[in-house]
Amino acid sequence: MHQQAIIERVPVPPEFIDALRERFGAQVQTGEAVCRQHGTSEAHFAPVLPDAVVFAQSTQEVIELVRLCVAAGVPVVPFGAGTSIEGNALPVRGGVSLDLSQMTQIVAVNAEDFDCTVQAGVRREELNQYLRDTGLFFPIDPGANATIGGMASTRASGTNAVRYGTMRDAVLSLTVVTPQGEVIKTARRARKSAAGYDLTRLYVGSEGTLGVITEVTLRLHPIPETISAAVCGFETLQGAVDTVVQSIQLGVPLARVEILDDMQIRACNKWSKLDLPEVTTLFFEFHGSPAGVAEQVETVGQLAAANGGGNFQWASTQEERTRLWKARHEAYYAAVNLRSGAIGWATDVCVPISRLPECITQTKADLATASVPGTIVGHVGDGNFHVIFSIDPKAPAELAEVEMLNARLVERALAMDGTCTGEHGIGIGKQEWLAKELGESTIDVMRMIKRALDPQDLFNPGKIFTL
């Protein structure tokens, strides 16, 4: 397992744990099992256990917890569903893992305004179940059933981002408990505003390093009149990618377009009991009016045919659609479990779309000669794709090889004016790449903001950059 650089733990005195128990009673847990669960990530990072886990149930409790921690100089690491994959929620300096997963209230749904406000612990699937009768949906869908607070913190996206944007676009306003123990709202509910610094966007993607997000106001979208989903196999990876790039360049408003290479299809067939031909495949979804969807399908079908694509296989019922996208959302677990007992490592580059065919085919060539199995899956409409490696944790050489392959991939993406992370965030896994991507002067500005807002460096310390 990857042994991240050792960061000194902050010593937490027993009196502090006693003070926590006095205020929060059974909401404080220090047992090995719960601490291990909060100190282990879904990826390849070694576990780091918190000194205590506190389950908060309200913004008021978060305020009180933050004040206790700040007074005692103890780190606070917000924790949602624990599904991030850059070690984003690992308490690398110890302290309190602040679990928000019990904050599951839907505070308000304003259907006429296409927005809702939820507590940070609400999960995306539960939100969409709740919204079903309103005719609206919340589009952002990372693979896991993450919490809304966690998704805001990592600036998550998913399969719908090509049409509906990322958490950057989806969040209208946040309630945040600051390191000063104050509660702030970053914006009103108007769809646009020019009222001062865009604190909403500053907190979206700040990974808990500037305070604790406790409530999120989200933009929603009307469930389209017509939804059609299809899969289409391709003779070559290049042909599949070219089809997507050309569709985007023609302005086709694709709602979803996902690529899965032959290896990923094999993994999904096994994990999700599908029976797709094991070739590079695009998963499409089209949203619109009946006529609009027909137009889109016509255009994309012609491009696919010209690029070596087969016939579209339609998932015409809601059940078939759900089965297809469930398989897509489980792609990470499917790929990691190509080998039993394996640990996962997902890369996350995103490049300008014109460079995507080159980036993805060069990466596929790397994988062809690698000794560790790696699949390709991604949000090609955004220029974002993942390689998911299935690593034997007992073979250090495999981890070293994947580190090298990831480095080659990120260097390739940066050379194309891309980013090392389209949607997973920096956490502890991408810090050296962030520096190469943006330069130290840019990170210095981030550091100035961090020091100003969290002068004791207690909020998810050790993440995104070193101070």
Place this chain on the structure above:
Amino acid sequence: MHQQAIIERVPVPPEFIDALRERFGAQVQTGEAVCRQHGTSEAHFAPVLPDAVVFAQSTQEVIELVRLCVAAGVPVVPFGAGTSIEGNALPVRGGVSLDLSQMTQIVAVNAEDFDCTVQAGVRREELNQYLRDTGLFFPIDPGANATIGGMASTRASGTNAVRYGTMRDAVLSLTVVTPQGEVIKTARRARKSAAGYDLTRLYVGSEGTLGVITEVTLRLHPIPETISAAVCGFETLQGAVDTVVQSIQLGVPLARVEILDDMQIRACNKWSKLDLPEVTTLFFEFHGSPAGVAEQVETVGQLAAANGGGNFQWASTQEERTRLWKARHEAYYAAVNLRSGAIGWATDVCVPISRLPECITQTKADLATASVPGTIVGHVGDGNFHVIFSIDPKAPAELAEVEMLNARLVERALAMDGTCTGEHGIGIGKQEWLAKELGESTIDVMRMIKRALDPQDLFNPGKIFTL
């Protein structure tokens, strides 16, 4: 004229001006006329003259100027086209007005990726002329022909925002000269990224208070296959607003939908030589495929008819469309000049769309009893509208009345969970309202960021909030 609170000018020693001249020669100007031009806004604020105007021609020159100013403790106030209307570019503490309008290079157009990079002084109309042959366009269009740098600084939007978003959405990356005299790039060219704090969005809307934007990378959009524009008069203001709100709630992807009340139509008829019936009118534009546009027109036409709208009058040629939208863009000047020699004051509230009919009709009732002429014009699809007052500068009672009317309007919008400024920014005009909108704790976070990034308070000091 409005006499803003006196802020002490920073004394600028003659040696400093000499040092500027030594480095920048004729690019430094201290004459009364040029200083007055850079110290006067298009709205109702009293002029405040800079000590010198420096015309920069490159990022390198901005770096050198910033370093000179910071070393001497002299304020730097970025200036683009001077078309902002909350006093955003007034040098209220004196110092250097840094004029970026000569930085007009189109640095790169990446047509396949739908993006371009421009220097901050490029104006939106010139950019679109330049792009014409690429099949792409840049949608953000405030009334004035503003510079891209100024539009980024105030988080501007305009008539297309309902479909294409605001500068928040349009900016992919910025080149900024920081108060430390370093040049940073805030992001790569990928369409999405989760790489650390979203400095792009922090600088968009920061009104020059955190550094100087010198280059902007923008998202572009394909010119739609079909564009149709129409106007439609309504029996009542409420009927017009209801038509828009219902269209939005049905998910019609309107490209533009603007409301102009009877008074504003009268002003436009006079200023732009139109001959529209002087009733509340909606200006529409529909973008899409031929079939898609036909669908939109069908839906909106039915809603308009049900809400007391007349027939759509189509602007079918490019010339007619241009004439229509030029009139819309000149609405501010048309309204202010309803009385000769008058000065303007534009309000800028934005509310959740479900509250818009109520907000706008109550405002119209206020105007009916006011003694100062005021028109209503706005981006109703966003919930954003302006009252443009035409004020006699020699009648202090008029200014006082408008202040009162504006206060009533902003209070009304805030009570509806709206914002005091949809797109004009805070500048010096909206500071007390920002505090009421977001609360002092939220503004304290902005202050911490400002102090951290600009510790001497030299970059557009006195704007957005008081330190």
